[in-house]
Amino acid sequence: MAGKRTILGQDPAILLALIANVLSWLVRTLTPSLLPRLLPKCAQEEDDPERSGGRLRTQCVSIGRPGGVEQLRIVALKPGIVTCGYNVEGQNIPFSVPLVQDEDIPKDCVVLCNDSFSVNYADCCIRWGLYESAKQYVGYPIVPGFDVAGTVEKIGRNVTEFQPGDKVFGCSLFGAYSSKVLVPEIQLRKVVNGMSFSEAASLPAVSLTALYALHLAGHFPNSSGLRNKAILIHSAAGGVGSMLVQMSKLLGLSPVVGVVGQSSKVDEAKRLGCDYVIDKGSQNLWSEAEKVSPAGYSTIMDSNGVSTLSQSYAHLAMTGRLIVFGFHTNLPMGKDALSPLEWLRMARKMRVMPTFDPMEMGASNRSVLAFNLSFFADEDAMVSELFDQVWKWLDEGALKCPRVxxxxxxxVDEAHDLIQSGASIGKIVLKTS
Structure with a gap:
C-alpha cells in the first residue's frame, strides 16, 4: 500500500485545517466584521428561498470550511435536495441529487422528515477539520451529525419495514443536522412507544458506541466465563458513559465504577446505576479506583485520550482490556476557535501520547482496542444487530434515555459552545421545527 502523502511530514488536511482555524481566530480577534467573508456557499444552496412560492425547502446546517462556530450556517437547499450520509451511493455527498419523482429515491432508502438530531463532541471536531472519517469521505462543505428522529415521508421501492407516516429513529453517516435526510432503511428503527423524538434522537450513536465497546471488551453477547467483571467508565455522566453504565449493569458487570469530572455530575452517575462514583475534581482518581477494585479492572472505557490512557492501562487486571473511543483531552475544551496557541498545545499533547509495548502486553495479558463507528459503512449488518439489541432493551424498559x-x-452555535465547555450532562438535542 502506498504511503499517505505528506507536506513537511504532516497530513495536508491537518495543515489546511490549521490555516483555516487560525485565519478564523485572527479575523474574529482583529476584524470580526469580516467574519461573513469566511463563509463559503455551496452549489446546492438556494439563493432566494422565497422564490419557491412558499414550497418548503430542506433546512440544514452547512459547514463550508474548518473554523469556529461562525461556520455553522443554516441554509435552505434547492428544490428536491435533502442531506444524506456518505454511504448512500449516487449522491452529491453531503447532499442528494434532486429527488423529484418517487423513483428518484434510492431503492433501499427512506426520505425522513427529521424532527430532532443530537449534538456530539465529534461534531465540533468535524467543524475544526479534525475528524478523520469526515475528511476522508465527505470533505467540505459538510453537514454534520449522526442521530436522526422523525417521520418517514417517502420510501424506496425495496423498503419493506417502513411506510410513509411511520415514526423512526436511527443513524446517518453525517448529514443529520437537517430537516430532511435520505437514510438507508437498515439504519433506522421504529420509535419505541411513549418515547419523544427528542429522546429517540439522543440514543443511536451513543448506544451503538457503548454496546460495540462492550462487545470489544468481551462482555457482549456473553462474558459469563470471566472471573473479574469490574469495569471503570470515564465520563460516566456523558452520552456514551450513560449508556455504558446501564448496559454494564444489564450484562452483569460488577462493580460498575463511574468517573466524573465535576461534583454536579455525581448524582447523575449514581442515578444511572454506578456502584461507585469517583469525582476526580475532588478525589484522587487512581487511588480511589484501587480501593474499589484492588485486583484491577477487566475493562476500562476511556474516551479521554492523553490525560488518562497510561494509568487506565496500568489499572487493568490480567486479561483486562482498555477500550478507546475518543481523545477529548487532546483537544481544547471551552474553545470554539482554535488559536495558534491551541495548536501548539495539541501538538505537545500528541508528542506525549502513550505507546504500548506488544511484548509487555503479551506478558501481562492486557490489551488495548480502539474504534470509531463513523468508519463502519461496510459493517452495516453488524451494526444493525447491535441496533436490534438496543431497541429490544428500550422496548422492555431496561434501557433509559440519557438526560436530554x-x-x-x-x-446550534450555543449547543456547540455547551458541549465544548465540558459542563453538559447527558445529551444535547436540537429540533428542526
Missing part, C-alpha cells in the same frame, strides 16, 4: 437538553436548530 432540548434546543432549537437556530441555537
Amino acid at each position: 437538553v432540548v434546543m432549537a436548530m437556530t441555537q
Whole structure:
C-alpha cells in the first residue's frame, strides 16, 4: 500500500485545517466584521428561498470550511435536495441529487422528515477539520451529525419495514443536522412507544458506541466465563458513559465504577446505576479506583485520550482490556476557535501520547482496542444487530434515555459552545421545527 502523502511530514488536511482555524481566530480577534467573508456557499444552496412560492425547502446546517462556530450556517437547499450520509451511493455527498419523482429515491432508502438530531463532541471536531472519517469521505462543505428522529415521508421501492407516516429513529453517516435526510432503511428503527423524538434522537450513536465497546471488551453477547467483571467508565455522566453504565449493569458487570469530572455530575452517575462514583475534581482518581477494585479492572472505557490512557492501562487486571473511543483531552475544551496557541498545545499533547509495548502486553495479558463507528459503512449488518439489541432493551424498559437538553436548530452555535465547555450532562438535542 502506498504511503499517505505528506507536506513537511504532516497530513495536508491537518495543515489546511490549521490555516483555516487560525485565519478564523485572527479575523474574529482583529476584524470580526469580516467574519461573513469566511463563509463559503455551496452549489446546492438556494439563493432566494422565497422564490419557491412558499414550497418548503430542506433546512440544514452547512459547514463550508474548518473554523469556529461562525461556520455553522443554516441554509435552505434547492428544490428536491435533502442531506444524506456518505454511504448512500449516487449522491452529491453531503447532499442528494434532486429527488423529484418517487423513483428518484434510492431503492433501499427512506426520505425522513427529521424532527430532532443530537449534538456530539465529534461534531465540533468535524467543524475544526479534525475528524478523520469526515475528511476522508465527505470533505467540505459538510453537514454534520449522526442521530436522526422523525417521520418517514417517502420510501424506496425495496423498503419493506417502513411506510410513509411511520415514526423512526436511527443513524446517518453525517448529514443529520437537517430537516430532511435520505437514510438507508437498515439504519433506522421504529420509535419505541411513549418515547419523544427528542429522546429517540439522543440514543443511536451513543448506544451503538457503548454496546460495540462492550462487545470489544468481551462482555457482549456473553462474558459469563470471566472471573473479574469490574469495569471503570470515564465520563460516566456523558452520552456514551450513560449508556455504558446501564448496559454494564444489564450484562452483569460488577462493580460498575463511574468517573466524573465535576461534583454536579455525581448524582447523575449514581442515578444511572454506578456502584461507585469517583469525582476526580475532588478525589484522587487512581487511588480511589484501587480501593474499589484492588485486583484491577477487566475493562476500562476511556474516551479521554492523553490525560488518562497510561494509568487506565496500568489499572487493568490480567486479561483486562482498555477500550478507546475518543481523545477529548487532546483537544481544547471551552474553545470554539482554535488559536495558534491551541495548536501548539495539541501538538505537545500528541508528542506525549502513550505507546504500548506488544511484548509487555503479551506478558501481562492486557490489551488495548480502539474504534470509531463513523468508519463502519461496510459493517452495516453488524451494526444493525447491535441496533436490534438496543431497541429490544428500550422496548422492555431496561434501557433509559440519557438526560436530554432540548434546543432549537437556530441555537446550534450555543449547543456547540455547551458541549465544548465540558459542563453538559447527558445529551444535547436540537429540533428542526
